[in-house]
Amino acid sequence: MILTDQEPAKRISTDPRRDLLDRILASSWFVKSGRLSSLLIYxxxxxxxxxxxxxxxxxxxxxxxxxxxxYDSANDGIVxxxxxxxxxxxxxxxxxxxGxxxxxxxxxxxxxxPFFVPHLPVKKPEAMVNVMPLASLPLEMPSSPSASNVPSVPAQPHRRGSGQFAWGLAALLALALLTVLVRDARRRITGAAAHPLWSQIFQPGNPTLIVPxxxxxxxxxxxxxxxVDLADYLKGSFRDTAIEEARGTEKTGLQFAQGRYTSIVDLETASWLSQLAVRLNSAAQIRYARDVRPNDFKEGNAVLIGTTEANPWVSLFEKDMNFVxxxxxxxxxxxxxxxxxxxxEPAAWDSSSGSDREHRVYCVVAYRPNLxxxxxxxILEGTSMAGTECAWDFASDDSRLLPFLQKIGSRYGSIPYFEVVLGTNNMSGSAVRSTILAWRVQETGNHTN
Structure with a gap:
């Protein structure tokens, strides 16, 4: 049975999980997206x-x-x-x-x-009642409710010393409570800014070049x-020469290759990176590989998507890399x-096309200095489109990336330059979580550990 893109009928249910599903499907994020709604329902x-x-x-x-x-899902990555x-x-x-x-x-x-995970909504500080006025509180305080709205508490007889202690303790507790609330309310905003990798790639006021x-x-x-090496790629004349010498279907294929295209995985990656740049008060400049020049990698930051076969600019950095x-x-x-x-470690990880029924896929994620x-x-590269996605999944999944960065020595907001090889098998069945096969760390100079 094939699900259609028609609007799903509302269900009558006492299951809060189904009620949640109905609210999601009726939201502005899904109501006009029949395909994603069908996928979520399924x-x-x-x-x-x-x-x-x-x-x-x-x-x-x-x-x-x-x-x-x-069907061959290794080559058809729609799911x-x-x-x-x-x-x-x-x-x-x-x-x-x-929210x-x-x-x-x-x-x-x-x-x-999918997993249905319990979640405690974070209350905004503005919704909290100010426990007591703290004139010297080193935080931006929300507006306090008027005194007329606060129930009065009858005074109780107590000694002066114990009263001062109680007020001091209350002040400390209030400060701790508000600090936690403000921290939680801002965690999603500041989390990316404090990220050891993305805060280095996207910096306020400095646009980052993204090359699919x-x-x-x-x-x-x-x-x-x-x-085709980078020198020939820059000249571009190899295209015309090969077409002139080709015949029949080969010539048609070479003419088709004159166009400008990129994969859906590259587009999804570039789109996500662009959104992340905005969150970090930075900007992303997406440019096609044929429109880039060597000087673009001498200043500022960049993200390269694809291997040298699809993105020859990667070759500029391979001489100092261990995994190519x-x-x-x-x-x-x-x-x-x-x-x-x-x-x-092996001398190579081979990914065969055609006869490889397991569809072994490998990828490399590399963090390097510019020229x-x-x-x-x-650099995000893989042995196929699925390999590129493997690289991106690792780089964008903090549950895997952050432990790795901590392991290689991420300290005080900085991380060493690194390369990591990942592999996954049997992509034609269900998606299998990739595993780290090897890595290298470079502290200074051109020596790779």
Missing amino acids: ICDLTLEGRGEQISEQSIGQAVFGRQQN RTQISRLRQKLDAYFEADG GETIRIVIPRGGYV ADSPMVFWQSVAKQN FHMDRERHVFSVWNKVPQSG SGNGKVL
Whole structure:
């Protein structure tokens, strides 16, 4: 059965989880998004019916998006893309309309089964009654209610000393309470600003360059059976030369590769990064790879999405990296090369196309200095579109990223330069959580530990 994009009928239910689902579907975030609504209904219905084990990438693709049975989800990433959008929409709902909900729907990264999680809404400081006037309180105080609205308390006989102690204790408790309330109310705003990675990539007043992959380059190199380095990429003449020498369908394919396209994963990543930049009082400049020049990486910060095959600008930073991608066109194997393997590490992680039924996927997340050393560059690359998504999932998931940063020595708001290789298997079935395979840390200079 394929779910349609029609508006879902309202249910009569005493289950607060279904009531929550109805409120979400009726909100402005979902009412005009039939596809995401159908996706949310499908996974929530199965979960609430006790059939959560039936939820997988394949089942969603068939039931919600009309894909054929056993379709190749490694190459068709519609489910992963839409689940990512669904997470963003749910976050937006609970940040705005659903801020007072006592239950939240959470879809952990790497999976598709929703969880209904109890949540205690954070009360805003403005809604609290001022316990007592504190003239010297070092916080911006909300307006206090008028004295006429505060019930009077009959005075009780007490000794002067104990009274002063009680008032002092009350003042300390009030200060502690208000500090906690203000901290909780502002946590979502200041959390990103204090983030060890994103606060380095996006800085107030300094726009960050975001360069998605030049997807036709992958197609062009595959058809032409040759690699294109950065120098040839900048000249651009290789396109015309190859087309003139090609014949038939090969020529048609090369002409198609002249266009400007990028993957949906790159678009989703760039969109999320742009929103994050705004939250951090910064800005994102998204530019196509063909419109970038070397000087753009000498000043300021940047995010590069894709391997050198799709984003040749990554090659500017590979000479100082330990983990680099390599395409063997004769064997049709895309690998992550390990320049200096440590004990127990392989010399390469190979991701085969075609014969690899497990669809092994690898990715690299690298945090590097820019060409002048006065800025930061974040690189997100993978052996396929699913690999790029693997890199982005790790970088955007604090439950995985922050423990890793702490492990490699994040201290006092700064982090060392690093590279990390991740892998995941069987992407054609249900999405499997990626695992860290190896990493390197660079403190100073060009030496990688």
